[in-house]
Amino acid sequence: MDTSRYRLDGHDVLEHRLAVPLDHADPGGETIQLFAREIVRDGNAGKPYLVWFQGGPGGRGDRPAQLTGWVHRALRDYRVVLLDQRGTGNSSPADALTVTARGDAAAQAAYLAHFRANAIVADAELLRAELTGGEPWAALGQSYGGFVITAYLSAAPQGLREALITAGLPGLSTPAEQVYRLTYAKTARRNAQYFARYPDDQRRLREVAQHLAGTEELLPSGERLSPRRLRQVGIQLGADRGFDALHYLLEEPFVTVNGTRRLTRAFLADAGAILSYAGRELYAVLHETIYAQRQATHWAAQRVRSEFATLAEDADPAWPATPYYLTGEHIYPWQLREDPALAPLADAADLLAAKEDFPALYDARALAHNEVPVAAAIYVDDMFVPFELSMETARSIRGLRPWITNDYQHDGIRTDGEHILDRLIALARR
Template sequence: MVLQRFAIPAAKLLRSRSHIVPGQLLVTEHFFQVPLDYANPSSGAITLFGRSATKHETPIVPPDEPPAPKPWLVFLEGGPGFGNREPQDHPLTRTAVSHGYQVLYLDHRGVGLSTPVSKEMLARLPGSDGPGAVDVQANYLKLMRQDNTVRDCESVRKLLTDGLPEHKARWSIFGQSYGGFVSISYLSLHPEGLREVFLTGGLAPVGKTADQVYEATFRKTIERNALYYKKFPEDVEALRQIATYIETEGGRQGVPLPGGGFLTVPRLLTIGIALGFHGGFDQIHSILLHLKTSLDQLGFLTRASLTPLESFTSFDTNIIYAVLQEALYCDGPGNASNWSAQRVGQSLAQFPWLSKDNDSITSSVAPDQPILFSGEMVFPLHFETYPELIPLRAVAEKLASTNDWPALYDIDQLRKNKVPVYAASFIHDMYVDYGLAKDTADLIPGVKTFETNVMYHNALRAKAEEVIQHLFSLRDDVLD
């Protein structure tokens, strides 16, 4: 499969401003301009936003010459759809700065402060007020995947390292989850720009179809459900009680939520996305406990019990997370997703609630059996229950049926990789399947992997110090 390669111009710096934050950090806010479409640079531009951080130093004696620039480490956030935290709040910053890097937290195109995509923004695109609106919006969103994020990074790199010799102009990248997918695409497209790669839960399923990905992640989700109900057996009945109320009061449309949209039983079951996080079991249990307590004490669901569900998954504020979730697995022409998660889930007896013809979820599951939650999957139901996504249902359908996607990875290039890669891989990862991740690690020469069965997908946040220490040990230490 041939990856499309284009000439990458240096980004244009629109503005930047620095300030000092407690802890001896100098933080700079950057706004860059890059092409919207690298295949057609004259078609328009978008703005990228990033924050850089380095140690703030006050030398006792001013140096005779300005110090040499420190090497860059770029952090690539997960998602897709999420911007970065401020550097002083990120667990990577202190370690990276102490190792001599300056760190750049660059928001992916379409998210954070990088020309963020929203329902209103798409509606204002030229041509979105006519009969071709769906095509216009879908074509714009198709430019928001990891291949173009790589090109954005290269464009920014060329600006920030201008004038440096080639060996000093390379930079390091650190990809978390989807950020790892971007990193593997980077190794495929522009390895010449990379010095080293760090990954946490980000060994993308190279060469695998969306169906293969969801077959694997559904298996792990079933395992996590079993462990959840082992910890909270009382929630078997609690969930059934809540589901019965929703079906009785709201029918197929569901119960209206305070901020818009609807709570259906299927939407409630998608909070299982948290099953794969540290602390996720308790987070789900807390949601169910509040809902059940409201029913037990008052006979209805209060606003206080419903409100946490509106932001449990941030599809309304980060729509790319929903709209492009399956597109990340469409690697080249002929790979339409066709709502892969929905199709795979419907083939599994454990998820009868995904059936289109199922009017009653509670009656479709035996009374003595638990109703299972889903994991990190996006279904058509999301575009029926989230207020920001409802107007985008036709666009989502268009993207699901698209089969002319550009390639994301170059397997031949990956097989001859020479860039060092240091990866943390989690055996019980519910989002990036360990088996598929291992296949990718075996594919790419130079990958050193720290594997563990005592951490989950969000370990970079939950157990940051330990994860980062292991990764830098892979780079700096020896086995013998």
């Protein structure tokens, strides 16, 4: 392992680079680079390690400019390891440039199939052996990071001294279709709450959608903003401050130029920042695979969507009898062809959606016999990770101590991280 270091506000920062197998079933085969940034507060060199599993999939580890929030709290008790999960950040990034270099769509899909939670756990175990000399470490996971920790508790619980999860307890064997039925229902509920707070925004949204149906408007990425792409700004509904962000986006979307009504450049720039997956390609391509266990997803979000009239793709914004709602954390096959950042990977994504033999990620028997202290924050109104599935899994992990609250949306760790982590640590150690 190669390590470099520097100083940051009374802390040592160590940057680790480690070669790991692309396929852990073939340890002598191709390798990729794993990157992790370790932060150690002065005087805490003897503290245990805590590894952070970022949300996603496809999200890189945090790059804190200031050591605040959950990181500040964690550094009281731990040496903090910010891991770039494979394919993200400095860990052999998997994006449209690097993945298409592997060959045709089949070669790309075969490569990307190695980037799921089971491989991330195996990577973490190799890194732990290098850093701790074999001693177990603590783990903190947000959203998809909690999925990774659940896989960790299933496959390598001996590597964990305690596990802390926020907004990230997955269904252990729930098919993708059922996950999306639950998330669509919660998305519709969040829409109703949003438009109840900002009633005029329903009218503005309909006006923008009708305008886009007849007028070409381009996002900064170069893609045409279609009505169905517009509705994907609803991913903001799942954030603590998402209602306000969407209201500010829609408050003045139009400008009249030489008698012609157009969308403002500011609106298109702000919408584009939400909609474009440039630099986040792995998230879109792998999103449904996180629910694939011994069966294909076949683009479940697209198939299930038609069951919800207010979210249906063919909903008419000019028809006032049915509310016109925004979608949430849902990825669609057409989206990969409309977004220029994703288009090179669209065929590979189709192959992943049809892949029948993804292995199971969670071991119900191992979880039922768990001995690792586990604490999990479960948010009642979470739009991305359904409360029902989280509670079922909480009951399935022996000794798990849940903190059930509706004080936060999915990104609570970002808005009140110091308090949330402090409570989880106390709960795990009670």
